[in-house]
Amino acid sequence: MVLADLGSRLTDAISNLSKTNVVDQEFVESILKEVCNALLASDVNVQLVVGLRKNIRAKINLAEIPQHSRKRAVHKAIFDELVALVDCKSEPFQPKKGKSNVIMMVGLQGSGKTTTCTKLAVWYQRRGFKTGLVCADTFRAGAFDQLKQNASKAQIPYYGSYTETDPVVVAKEGVQRLKKAGFDIIIVDTSGRHQQERELFTEMQQISAAVKPHQTIMILDASIGQAAESQSTAFKESSDFGAIIITKMDGHAKGGGAISAVAATNTPIAFIGTGEHNYDLEKFAPKSFIQKLLGMGDMEGLFDQIQTFNIDQKETMKHIQKGIFTLRDLRDNMTNIMKMGPLSKVAGMIPGMGQLANQLGSDGDTDYRMKRVLYIFDSMTEAELDSDGKILASEPSRIMRIAKGSGTSVKDVYDLLEQQKIMANMAKKMGGKNGMLNRMQQAK
């Protein structure tokens, strides 16, 4: 979970509002103190915290707010100022399908640049962009192999060279080839060898002149905390059109400091890295970020995901209205959830489910379990998929065949049928002539 400590400290402070009957100046000050301490512990710059406290105080003039509206007013003022604290006030570049969009990635070694290149490629590929990678890091031994391995695993086409030592030549050649092949998104990974920002930016400018990127993205490691401000400012000055991705937000307490520091320089934060897996990349939006941090969910983000992945539940809804729920409905629903990303991330977008997201265990485990279930569906016949599952439960030979075909166990198949039974019973209660849905419609 991203910034779990900061999130729970802020949530604790704000939840004091619901416990009190009287909201007076002393009470407001005590909440403000806790909010500010939580931000300082996450390495947010003192000046930014002082500014936040001043703005919240200015918004809450208790003399003008009746007692019954005070809780809401305090909550809103704190929420709005937290959003403003991480708001970069500028939008990153939006690539368009049907033309070649070149994205160049830069960053110091170890910042997570190569990992993020593949994550970003996966992010765009899942949204229907034809995406390819170019490895222009000719300095670090093994850099091309690392990118190749990541890209192959994610089934992303790539270009690189074992013999050419000039990164500018490789970058140019790679971009030209992928452009010719009609790629929508071409992501260029550059060398991160320099510990000196100036040298890093010089190489960035040389490659940039050769491949003319539509966007240059700088990768920053969350652990640098508020030092992100100077890096972000230097980057903004040397790149015409840049955005930032802050990585390792899952593991570092200083992440709040890094985000607010970059936001203060008005450099767009395009994404945040939230883990080591390919799906651990989240589009950054200030309001959604604070909502999730405070356990309030992110329904806008969820609807956006549903639209992005063309999630279509029409057939299942028609079935439920009739009081039916087939194994195929269950499979389609599970596939849809998997399309949207790891389960813990989807759960975190639903208000009140943040806690569940934390309990789901590592995304790798959950994804693996979901995939096994999909293998079970793959071993069923069309007729079995269109059934409610009873036919399987009554014929052990079918269960054995499916377990064998899917490489799972008989228990796994029975567990799945148990789940199916619960869903089918629920559909029966909701649908049909006497079902809940019908009665609700009649009552309208």
Ligand code: GDP
């Ligand atoms: P590069 O030298 O900048 O290309 O860095 P790498 O891409 O090789 O990443 C360095 C290390 O950081 C690797 O172990 C990655 O798995 C890890 N890493 C990258 N991004 C994240 C992230 O968002 N979260 C976590 N926990 N680890 C990350």
